[in-house]
Amino acid sequence: xxxxxDDILAKLKTASTKKLAVACAQDEPVLEAVKLAxxxxxxxxxxxxxxxxxxxxxxxxxxxxxxxxxxxxxDTVEAATTAVQLVHDGKADxxxxxxxxxxxxxxxxxxxxxxxxxxxxxxxxxxxxxxxIDRLLFLTDVAFMPYPTLEDKKVIIEYTVNVARAxxxxxxxxAPLAAVEVVNDKMPVTVExxxxxxxxxxxxxxxxxxxxxxxxxxxxxxxxxxxxxxxKDRKIVGDADILLFPDIHAGNLTYxxxxxxxxxxxxxxxxxxxxxxxxxxxSDSVEVKLNSIALAAVVAEEKxx
Amino acid sequence: xxxxxDDILAKLKTASTKKLAVACAQDEPVLEAVKLAxxxxxxxxxxxxxxxxxxxxxxxxxxxxxxxxxxxxxDTVEAATTAVQLVHDGKADxxxxxxxxxxxxxxxxxxxxxxxxxxxxxxxxxxxxxxxIDRLLFLTDVAFMPYPTLEDKKVIIEYTVNVARAxxxxxxxxAPLAAVEVVNDKMPVTVExxxxxxxxxxxxxxxxxxxxxxxxxxxxxxxxxxxxxxxKDRKIVGDADILLFPDIHAGNLTYxxxxxxxxxxxxxxxxxxxxxxxxxxxSDSVEVKLNSIALAAVVAEEKxx
Numbered sequence: 001x002x003x004x005x006d007d008i009l010a011k012l013k014t015a016s017t018k019k020l021a022v023a024c025a026q027d028e029p030v031l032e033a034v035k036l037a038x039x040x041x042x043x044x045x046x047x048x049x050x051x052x053x054x055x056x057x058x059x060x061x062x063x064x065x066x067x068x069x070x071x072x073x074x075d076t077v078e079a080a081t082t083a084v085q086l087v088h089d090g091k092a093d094x095x096x097x098x099x100x101x102x103x104x105x106x107x108x109x110x111x112x113x114x115x116x117x118x119x120x121x122x123x124x125x126x127x128x129x130x131x132x133i134d135r136l137l138f139l140t141d142v143a144f145m146p147y148p149t150l151e152d153k154k155v156i157i158e159y160t161v162n163v164a165r166a167x168x169x170x171x172x173x174x175a176p177l178a179a180v181e182v183v184n185d186k187m188p189v190t191v192e193x194x195x196x197x198x199x200x201x202x203x204x205x206x207x208x209x210x211x212x213x214x215x216x217x218x219x220x221x222x223x224x225x226x227x228x229x230x231x232k233d234r235k236i237v238g239d240a241d242i243l244l245f246p247d248i249h250a251g252n253l254t255y256x257x258x259x260x261x262x263x264x265x266x267x268x269x270x271x272x273x274x275x276x277x278x279x280x281x282x283s284d285s286v287e288v289k290l291n292s293i294a295l296a297a298v299v300a301e302e303k304x305x
Numbered sequence: 306x307x308x309x310x311d312d313i314l315a316k317l318k319t320a321s322t323k324k325l326a327v328a329c330a331q332d333e334p335v336l337e338a339v340k341l342a343x344x345x346x347x348x349x350x351x352x353x354x355x356x357x358x359x360x361x362x363x364x365x366x367x368x369x370x371x372x373x374x375x376x377x378x379x380d381t382v383e384a385a386t387t388a389v390q391l392v393h394d395g396k397a398d399x400x401x402x403x404x405x406x407x408x409x410x411x412x413x414x415x416x417x418x419x420x421x422x423x424x425x426x427x428x429x430x431x432x433x434x435x436x437x438i439d440r441l442l443f444l445t446d447v448a449f450m451p452y453p454t455l456e457d458k459k460v461i462i463e464y465t466v467n468v469a470r471a472x473x474x475x476x477x478x479x480a481p482l483a484a485v486e487v488v489n490d491k492m493p494v495t496v497e498x499x500x501x502x503x504x505x506x507x508x509x510x511x512x513x514x515x516x517x518x519x520x521x522x523x524x525x526x527x528x529x530x531x532x533x534x535x536x537k538d539r540k541i542v543g544d545a546d547i548l549l550f551p552d553i554h555a556g557n558l559t560y561x562x563x564x565x566x567x568x569x570x571x572x573x574x575x576x577x578x579x580x581x582x583x584x585x586x587x588s589d590s591v592e593v594k595l596n597s598i599a600l601a602a603v604v605a606e607e608k609x610x
Contacts, residue, residue, distance in 0.1 A: 216561035
């Protein structure tokens with residue numbers, strides 16, 4: 001079971017080397033992450049984009065390009081289409097965003113001919129390693145789907161459980177979060193959380209233990225679970241693996257609070273795609289990009305998106 | 306300007322000593338906080354509740370009760386009514402919850418004859434002192450009002466601005482938070498945040514600077530504001546004082562994440578009442594209760610609820 005990004009990297013040592021297809025690879029932090037991923041034996045890469053620019057940037061950072069296949073496509077949309085098709089056709093395992101805007105990148109992911117759509121909604125999982133918490137936390141959806149319905153949440157849980165299992169967490173504990181830990185008819189989020197719990201109990205949500213609604217302290221703080229009346233009898237007692245947020249505002253505000261206040265490691269990938277897709281933002285560090293590649297690689301190894 | 310709870314305590318040294326009315330004071334952590342508040346010259350207290358129990362608990366903790374007025378009322382509802390009336394009648398300045406459930410306590414706050422209702426909605430502010438952040442953060446509403454409307458949010462801002470001003474923050478910066486920092490018609494929260502900003506600009510929300518929608522990083526992380534395109538030209542650049550949450554789920558999940566991950570000091574009071582009301586929960590430490598008394602005392606000093 002991976003309890004850290006180091007565990008994920010260790011797990012990858014026995015896996016076959018994966019291949020990235022990078023759209024518009026002319027971006028220094030992206031090339032830096034690609035280089036590190038190769039050095040650590042996680043993934044090779046096919047660099048699609050403006051070859052002159054890629055060479056110029058690589059020279060500046062002392063990166064040896066002779067080990068990479070480069071496909072010279074100057075146009076952004078064409079570069080994205082070319083790169084995503086490599087994954088669609090099985091010539092690469094992971095699709096990664098480079099120097100292009102998210103909208104154009106996502107259009108290529110959803111391209112009907114050469115993209116990676118499954119017909120199911122796209123979502124997103126962010127994986128955190130936080131000092132003082134003895135396991136990885138899988139947060140969803142903090143970045144992509146604004147207002148998931150009950151049906152969406154069921155699907156999101158399934159996606160995220162598969163990512164957690166790819167990281168070796170065989171039966172992840174899933175906490176549908178809310179402000180409170182009891183059902184309150186005036187708070188639809190709590191009613192949905194209870195319904196997700198029931199669906200898990202009757203076997204309609206598999207390979208995990210769902211227990212909601214849960215407040216954040218009962219989800220991730222064992223001492224809170226110890227002290228709160230009735231909390232000890234729950235299925236999750238401060239030991240949740242997957243944190244399912246009510247909506248993107250709750251998710252994103254919590255996510256950014258964690259990044260601001262704790263010294264964390266994190267990585268993230270899209271879910272609901274045929275192959276792992278890395279959609280990191282420009283503000284993400286090289287380390288976040290590398291962690292995301294490692295995460296995508298373990299998921300590609302399991303191929304259970 | 307108070308940048309910490311120590312600053313608030315220092316500010317109180319020049320203020321008159323306030324008086325607490327405690328409902329059902331037979332509770333050790335509450336008595337401990339009451340004792341510390343007296344020792345530090347913040348507040349005296351009238352203890353309303355089961356006198357035998359109060360004496361038994363005080364003896365066990367070595368608390369000298371001779372310095373306190375005790376009103377012996379065994380019945381919970383009657384004790385709450387008695388205690389709140391002391392504040393209503395001006396015999397005490399701050400109403401504090403002891404050993405009774407929140408529902409009964411709130412009923413007494415809202416009592417039409419002897420309570421502290423103003424005719425406006427009740428809300429809640431939580432004040433955090435967080436290492437690495439050079440000022441107090443005022444979070445609202447993370448505990449009380451589930452789904453504030455636009456009108457509610459306007460009122461909540463007014464309440465919280467008054468609390469911040471009582472703490473010496475003369476013109477607080479208010480961040481209506483969301484997952485994103487641009488208006489998106491598909492996210493009503495962002496539309497409301499922009500409207501609150503406009504209302505501030507035309508003078509309908511006073512004594513503060515409102516700038517929303519804002520993501521958490523732009524609200525509290527100056528380096529994020531430094532790096533994000535367009536962020537430098539905003540009125541808030543990582544230096545928000547007041548964090549206005551979209552709803553109670555986003556607020557409470559963020560609040561509990563902060564408590565779990567950072568070594569914080571915090572205190573909180575109800576807002577929208579005629580006098581400060583302390584509604585801490587059983588799981589709050591003595592320190593949180595004491596900080597809440599200090600916060601209530603500075604607000605009582607300003608009397609601008």
